[in-house]
Amino acid sequence: MSKHGFRFEMNASGTEQQCDDWDDFSDSELLDVLSETQSFESQRAPDSQVNAERSESPSVSSTSMQNCTEAASGRETVQSDEVRGLKRKSLHKDSFSPMQRFLKRHLSVTLLCDQSWCEMKTVYSLLKPHVKRNDMQRAEVQMGKDFHLSRELEIQNVVPVYIWTREEAEAIKLLNMLQMTRLLEAGECVREFPVFGVLEGVFVMGVIDELRYNQKGELVLNELKTRKHNSMPSSAQDKVNCFQADLYKLLFDGLVRGEVKKEHILDHLKLRSHQVLGAGVQAHAKNIGVHVATFEDVLDAFLVTMSCSDLPCIDLLQLEYYHQGSRGPIGTRVTPFDEAQLREDLKGYLAYWRGEREPKGVDIEEAWKCRSCLYKQTCGWTKSRSQMADQNVAGVSRNFN
Numbered sequence: 001m002s003k004h005g006f007r008f009e010m011n012a013s014g015t016e017q018q019c020d021d022w023d024d025f026s027d028s029e030l031l032d033v034l035s036e037t038q039s040f041e042s043q044r045a046p047d048s049q050v051n052a053e054r055s056e057s058p059s060v061s062s063t064s065m066q067n068c069t070e071a072a073s074g075r076e077t078v079q080s081d082e083v084r085g086l087k088r089k090s091l092h093k094d095s096f097s098p099m100q101r102f103l104k105r106h107l108s109v110t111l112l113c114d115q116s117w118c119e120m121k122t123v124y125s126l127l128k129p130h131v132k133r134n135d136m137q138r139a140e141v142q143m144g145k146d147f148h149l150s151r152e153l154e155i156q157n158v159v160p161v162y163i164w165t166r167e168e169a170e171a172i173k174l175l176n177m178l179q180m181t182r183l184l185e186a187g188e189c190v191r192e193f194p195v196f197g198v199l200e201g202v203f204v205m206g207v208i209d210e211l212r213y214n215q216k217g218e219l220v221l222n223e224l225k226t227r228k229h230n231s232m233p234s235s236a237q238d239k240v241n242c243f244q245a246d247l248y249k250l251l252f253d254g255l256v257r258g259e260v261k262k263e264h265i266l267d268h269l270k271l272r273s274h275q276v277l278g279a280g281v282q283a284h285a286k287n288i289g290v291h292v293a294t295f296e297d298v299l300d301a302f303l304v305t306m307s308c309s310d311l312p313c314i315d316l317l318q319l320e321y322y323h324q325g326s327r328g329p330i331g332t333r334v335t336p337f338d339e340a341q342l343r344e345d346l347k348g349y350l351a352y353w354r355g356e357r358e359p360k361g362v363d364i365e366e367a368w369k370c371r372s373c374l375y376k377q378t379c380g381w382t383k384s385r386s387q388m389a390d391q392n393v394a395g396v397s398r399n400f401n
Contacts, residue, residue: 151210175284223318260303
């Protein structure tokens with residue numbers, strides 16, 4: 001396959017590397033190998049009812065996001081221990097919402113997908129970020145990330161650009177989106193396309209694996225999933241993946257409809273509109289035909305281009321599954337899109353982040369998810385459920401006697 005474009009890769013300069021504020025992990029890293037293992041193990045349990053069985057950030061490449069995350073791990077650990085850990089003795093406080101407690105300017109599609117699998121697991125992953133970081137270093141996860149990167153590099157080259165400020169980092173991402181929008185309008189396939197917008201008052205963002213047109217002229221979203229086992233996923237994991245694809249369509253459609261406003265990006269991400277861009281960023285912008293001096297110039301150019309483009313809303317959602325070992329295809333699933341149901345589910349998930357309710361774990365029918373959970377030893381939800389089960393058994397025993 002010939003390469004039809006290039007993307008700017010952020011190389012940090014100065015005394016401190018500028019890290020990605022758009023996502024905790026690239027959405028292409030939503031591999032859920034652990035979830036796959038849980039589903040695979042649960043099919044062997046007598047009480048199981050399931051079948052066999054990673055963004056989001058507008059980053060120029062999955063490797064740049066990974067390097068940025070790793071470079072910040074030292075500072076992040078201090079923040080997590082001192083701010084998120086020692087000052088918080090419970091999972092909730094009445095005076096702060098989870099968005100405030102966990103210092104979130106936004107939520108990622110990845111995080112919301114994790115929440116749809118198990119909300120308590122998501123909360124503990126924020127309380128104990130070192131556990132998730134270590135888990136993301138496993139061989140299966142790295143294999144999936146390498147697969148995504150190799151697919152991205154099949155159709156585009158990477159050009160390094162040095163950055164000094166957060167505004168320059170975000171400008172690079174928007175310039176990448178401008179270029180990919182033009183490629184899409186020309187009928188080309190693009191990969192790692194960032195999407196973002198305000199949903200129910202919360203800024204959400206992610207990265208679409210692939211966008212292309214099919215023979216019918218429909219705009220197709222392909223979400224790539226790599227699997228350790230050479231089989232299609234369980235219904236529980238498939239539900240999470242469908243939710244992810246649905247969120248991407250909702251965000252992408254909002255961009256092309258012009259629903260994302262300048263103040264959404266500036267206010268939610270706390271960016272300085274009049275920040276002057278460095279010579280390197282301006283030079284690369286000029287190379288793609290965009291003449292800019294400040295971050296606001298890039299933002300204006302991006303929003304006008306998206307709202308005035310010929311891009312349609314996404315017509316078809318597909319999940320493509322590949323085997324990690326052989327890298328061969330396993331199968332493709334076309335997922336339906338029910339916007340009313342999606343927004344209803346989203347309201348329920350976001351109610352927790354706004355502090356309108358406490359976190360909750362899985363229902364008893366999905367207790368099999370807890371067996372391989374990284375946080376099962378400290379999860380209060382699991383302990384309380386076990387205590388209730390013991391009390392019920394004791395009550396039955398007394399009645400029997």
